[in-house]
Structure formats: C-alpha cells, structure tokens
Amino acid sequence: MSASFGKPLVTLTNAGLQREGRWLVRGVDLTVHAGEIITLIGPNGSGKSTTAKLSIGILKPDEGRAERSAGVKIGYVPQKLAVDRTMPLTVRRMMTLTAKLSATEIGAALEAVGVPHLAEAEVHRLSGGEFQRALLARAIALTPDLLVLDEPVQGVDFAGEIALYDLISRIRRESGCGVLLISHDLHLVMAETDTVICLNGHVCCRGTPQSVSRSEEYQRLFGAAAARTLAVYNHQHDHTHLPDGRVLHQDGSITDHCHPGDGHHHDHPGNAHHHDHPGNAHHHDHPHPHHHDGHGHDHGPEHRHG
Numbered sequence: 001m002s003a004s005f006g007k008p009l010v011t012l013t014n015a016g017l018q019r020e021g022r023w024l025v026r027g028v029d030l031t032v033h034a035g036e037i038i039t040l041i042g043p044n045g046s047g048k049s050t051t052a053k054l055s056i057g058i059l060k061p062d063e064g065r066a067e068r069s070a071g072v073k074i075g076y077v078p079q080k081l082a083v084d085r086t087m088p089l090t091v092r093r094m095m096t097l098t099a100k101l102s103a104t105e106i107g108a109a110l111e112a113v114g115v116p117h118l119a120e121a122e123v124h125r126l127s128g129g130e131f132q133r134a135l136l137a138r139a140i141a142l143t144p145d146l147l148v149l150d151e152p153v154q155g156v157d158f159a160g161e162i163a164l165y166d167l168i169s170r171i172r173r174e175s176g177c178g179v180l181l182i183s184h185d186l187h188l189v190m191a192e193t194d195t196v197i198c199l200n201g202h203v204c205c206r207g208t209p210q211s212v213s214r215s216e217e218y219q220r221l222f223g224a225a226a227a228r229t230l231a232v233y234n235h236q237h238d239h240t241h242l243p244d245g246r247v248l249h250q251d252g253s254i255t256d257h258c259h260p261g262d263g264h265h266h267d268h269p270g271n272a273h274h275h276d277h278p279g280n281a282h283h284h285d286h287p288h289p290h291h292h293d294g295h296g297h298d299h300g301p302e303h304r305h306g
C-alpha cells in the first residue's frame with residue numbers, strides 16, 4: 001500500500017457473512033485508508049453491497065472482523081433507500097432525517113452536486129438522477145472521513161455521471177476522505193481509482209485498474225471487451241483542448257488538430273468525454289496508468305482462487 005495515503009479508516013479481515021446456510025461473501029480482506037479510493041466490482045449478487053454494509057457496520061460478520069478507526073464519520077449512499085417516495089418529504093427534510101444539518105451545510109452540499117435549486121423540492125417528484133444527487137449531497141454534507149457509495153450514479157445521465165465521478169474525486173482530493181465505491185461504470189471510475197477489488201463471493205483479484213483489467217479472473221468474469229473499454233481510460237494527458245478548439249501539446253506547441261499518436265484528451269471543463277470510445281481515433285491500448293497525486297502503484301493483481 002502506498003505510503004501517501006492516510007490512516008486506515010476501515011479494515012475487513014477475513015470477513016464473511018452467512019445467511020440461510022449460504023456464504024454471501026467469505027474471506028474478504030480490505031482496508032480503506034484516508035485519501036484512497038477503492039472500487040468494488042463484480043457480477044450481480046457477488047456480494048458488493050454486503051461487503052459495503054460489513055465495512056460500515058450495518059451488518060456484522062459471522063466470520064472474521066470488521067474494524068473502524070475510532071470516531072470515523074461515514075457518509076453512505078445505499079443502493080436502495082428505505083424512503084417511501086410517495087410520502088410528502090422535501091429534499092431538505094430528507095437530508096436532516098439522518099443528521100443534524102444547518103441550512104448552510106444543506107445548501108453547500110446541494111450546490112456541490114449541482115442541484116442547489118432542489119432544497120424545497122418534493123422527493124417523490126425528483127427524477128432518478130436528481131434523487132441520486134440529493135442522496136450524495138446528504139452523504140457529503142457532514143464532511144465524512146469515509147464515503148461509502150453503493151452505485152451512486154444509477155439513473156444519472158451520462159454527462160451527469162462524469163460530473164458526479166469528478167465531484168467524488170474532487171471531494172477525496174480536497175477533504176482527504178477515503179472512498180469505498182461500488183460501480184458498474186468501470187470505464188468512468190477506473191482512472192481515479194487506486195485499487196480495484198473484484199468480488200465473486202470472495203475476492204477473486206485486486207490491484208490497480210490496469211492490472212485487474214489485464215487479469216484472467218477479470219476477463220473471465222466480464223469478458224475481453226470490458227478490458228478493452230478500460231484501456232481507453234488509461235489517460236495519457238499529453239495534450240489539452242483549448243476553448244477555441246485548438247490543441248495545446250506538452251511541448252507547448254499549438255495546432256488546429258490532435259496528432260495521430262496523441263493520447264487521451266485532457267479536456268477543458270465542459271468538453272464532453274463521450275467521443276473517447278473504442279473505434280475513436282484517440283483510442284489507445286497501451287497501458288499507461290493515470291497516476292495522480294504521486295501515489296500510483298502498478299503492482300500486479302493479487303489473485304485468490306476459491
């Protein structure tokens with residue numbers, strides 16, 4: 001583990017949960033440190049939500065241990081919420097059901113997730129994406145040490161997804177919180193993720209996004225196409241698109257267009273990323289990890305069979 005992360009916030013040690021005679025997950029080891037983003041991936045029913053709930057203490061392990069550092073503040077966006085969306089309830093009220101928040105804290109959190117106008121909106125009238133943003137606002141409002149986000153962008157439109165993942169990265173950078181993220185949108189989250197843990201009832205492999213996407217276990221679970229999609233997001237950041245459409249290169253030169261060998265766009269804000277898909281002229285398969293903050297670590301994936 002990189003020394004540039006902070007203290008451990010939560011640690012699962014050989015954690016397992018059994019229901020109705022079946023192990024939903026077993027033998028899970030993971031630690032989320034301050035400043036670290038860990039992404040859990042895995043097929044439906046592979047135990048991602050269960051692992052998240054073990055981490056935050058909603059579920060107690062039947063085997064192994066779940067330990068949280070003393071006084072750790074956790075912000076949680078559950079996959080499903082036990083809010084009756086037919087009941088009259090404003091966003092402001094929903095945010096205060098789980099925590100005491102001032103009007104300023106509510107306003108700032110809603111602003112951060114891009115929906116400052118929704119404080120007085122009725123929860124049952126929100127679109128799916130607006131509802132997710134409100135949940136994320138609720139999770140970040142108390143400036144948590146650890147953010148646990150169970151598919152936080154479900155129902156959010158594509159541009160909104162990018163914006164929310166950017167926001168999660170920014171919160172991590174600025175507040176130094178740790179993030180445990182469950183996501184199916186691998187191509188969007190991978191670049192900012194420090195460690196990917198691939199679950200299938202147990203940890204089948206873990207490592208950097210690059211090493212996991214190359215591993216046999218990952219390709220067996222998700223198929224080779226998924227690995228190729230990930231490769232697109234191995235950013236090179238060797239050129240920047242200027243607002244007027246011209247291109248600024250690393251050597252300082254400016255041209256009207258990208259060079260054929262250029263890497264992934266380093267877009268200015270507002271430039272959509274959706275042109276960077278396989279088949280696009282900027283698609284590159286050579287692995288070049290997007291290391292940020294100097295704490296990249298491209299060790300190979302650790303495998304466990306079982």
Ligand SMILES: Nc1ncnc2c1ncn2[C@@H]1O[C@H](COP(=O)(O)OP(=O)(O)OP(=O)(O)O)[C@@H](O)[C@H]1O
Nearest residue numbers: 019020024042043044045046047048049050051079
């Ligand atoms: N209380 C329970 N009793 C029995 N089985 C359960 C219980 N809760 C969850 N399960 C089962 O445990 C398995 C893991 O569920 P979990 O929600 O952790 O998976 P997941 O990886 O988050 O799935 P998804 O991607 O579909 O959200 C599933 O097969 C689920 O049906």
